[in-house]
Amino acid sequence: MENNNEKFFQKVSELLEKGRKNVKTAVNLSMVYTYFEIGRMIFEEEQNGEQRASYGKYLMNELSEYLTAQFGKGFSVTNLKQMRQFYVVYSGDKISQTVSDQFSNLPTVSTGRKFFLSWSHYLKLMRISNMEERHFYEIEAAKNDWSLSELNRQFDSALYERLALSTEKENVYRLAQKGQIIEKPSDAIKDPYILEFLGLDELPQYSETELETRIIDHLQEFLLELGKGFTFVGRQVRFTYDEEHFMVDLVFYNRLLRCFVLFDLKIGKLKHQDIGQMQMYVNYYDRKVKLPEENPTIGIILCRDKNNAVVEMTLPEDNSQIFASKYETVLPSKEELQKLLKEQTVGGEQS
Template identity: 65%
Template sequence: MKKNQDNFFRDISDILTQARNRAGKAVNLVMVYSYFEVGKRIAEEEQNGEARAQYGTRLIQELSNYLTNHIGPGFSITNLKQMRQFYFTYAQDQIGQTLSDQFKNLPAVSTGRKFVLSWSHYLKLMRIDDVNERHFYEIEAARNNWSLREMNRQYDSGLYERLALSRDKKGIRRLSEKGQLIEKASDAVKDPYVLEFLGLEEKSSYSESDLEMHLIDNLQNFLLELGTGYTFVARQKRFTFHEDHFRVDLVFYNRLMQCFVLFDLKIGKLKHQDLGQMQMYVNYYDRYEKQDYENPTIGVLLCQDKDDAMVDLTLPKDSNIYASKYQLYLPDKEQLKKKMEQWTKELEGDENE
């Protein structure tokens, strides 16, 4: 009886908590739409007003005073300028069908644009100059329900550039139109993985066990870095074959790919023996763990250093095994942008040949 009552209490609590969360999101979205309209009215009034630069400044100053007196705080000159910039940024901006299809019940402004994130998210997005990159983070934040902190972390880690550098020109365009799509094994794997959240120093002495322990202790952040669709299954997963015992460091499952993803952690430079060991792990899972409806297992060797030529020579071309480097610091965004610009030029050059 007591157990049933406890379940009843939890159910009621969950209903009210979910309702409160939905109400909070609804109020936030109403404010975002309102700020767009306020920005639009300010822009229109400035365009119809006196042909002097000072007019816009005076208009916003007087509007700030009026709104503060009649409504209350929250309408400083800075805030009103941000609303105007919000309108200028998104008035002609269309993001395609991705958000419209995902949020069919949301209204659209006069331009057909929908807004799905909080005002704090859009304040960050407005500071991203590249419209394709801005679209990508908006789509991914909406799809994965990223908090502002999570979105900032993904931006700081150069997620867009890291994914773009592994794609052809068409793939780069799809990132800005549809976000990160997981359609084949390579889409579910990154290179490099950025693990700055572990707090390990680049030159410090740590073992593979230490690295594994820190990843488990920071599992939520690691799942965020892994990307869409990942769920944690086990650490040090033991299996026995012909009386020999083996352990896989980390086992995940990707719901979108419908397959196991095995991670083996390596300190130092990757060796060809490591690739052979992972091949055995993957073969075991494909033959004894995978269900008929599931896709082939993916193996990822997470290492500090690797020789790409050695990896290509060791693994067959149709292998589902990947060697990815990890780094313990956030990448230099400017360096990533330069690499991406060079990569884009090379792609364009290949197309023109």
């Protein structure tokens, strides 16, 4: 009887939590739409009074005092300027219709634009000057339900630049239109992976076992870094072949690609023997573990350093299963990644 009551109480509790979350989301979105319209009204009023000297400053000060008297805190001159900037940034900014269609229940503002995130999210996004990059983070935050702290983390780790550098040049623009789309194995790969959340030193003064343990201890953050569709299967997954025992460091499954994803961790420079070992792991999973309806296994060697020439020479030209990616234990320089991306998009070779 107590167990049945407990299950019933849990269901009621979950329903309340969902309802509160929906209310909170509705309030946050209503605030965003309202602030956009306030920003529009301020902008248009300033344009009408632009002949008068210092009219904009006067308008902001007077409006701030009036709204504060009427509604209390939240309408400082700084906040009103942010609302005006919000309108300026997004008034002529069109986001992919495909993304808007996924949120068909949301209204549109006078310009035909929809908003999907909280005001705090848009305060962050407004500071991104590159429109394509801004679109990408807005789409990913909406699709993946990123909190503000997760949005900040993904931006600080230069996710946009890393994905853009890891994809074909002609597909970079698609990131700004649809976000990250997982259709083939290479779409799920990042290079480098940023693991600053592990709290490890920049110099590899740790063992591969410690690296693996830190990843397991921070599995939620690692899954977010891996990206869409990944679920954890196990660590040090053992298999036996021809009376020899082997251990795969980390095994995941990607629901979008419908395949196993194996990780081998290397704290030093990648060697061609490491690639051969991963090839054997992948072959075993393809022949002994995966189901007929599942797709071929992916192997990712996560290493501290690599020589691209060695990787290219070791792997077959039509390789679509084995990947070698570097990992960093500190946040990268966005400026350096942006420079590499600019070189790539104007015709430089892919890094």
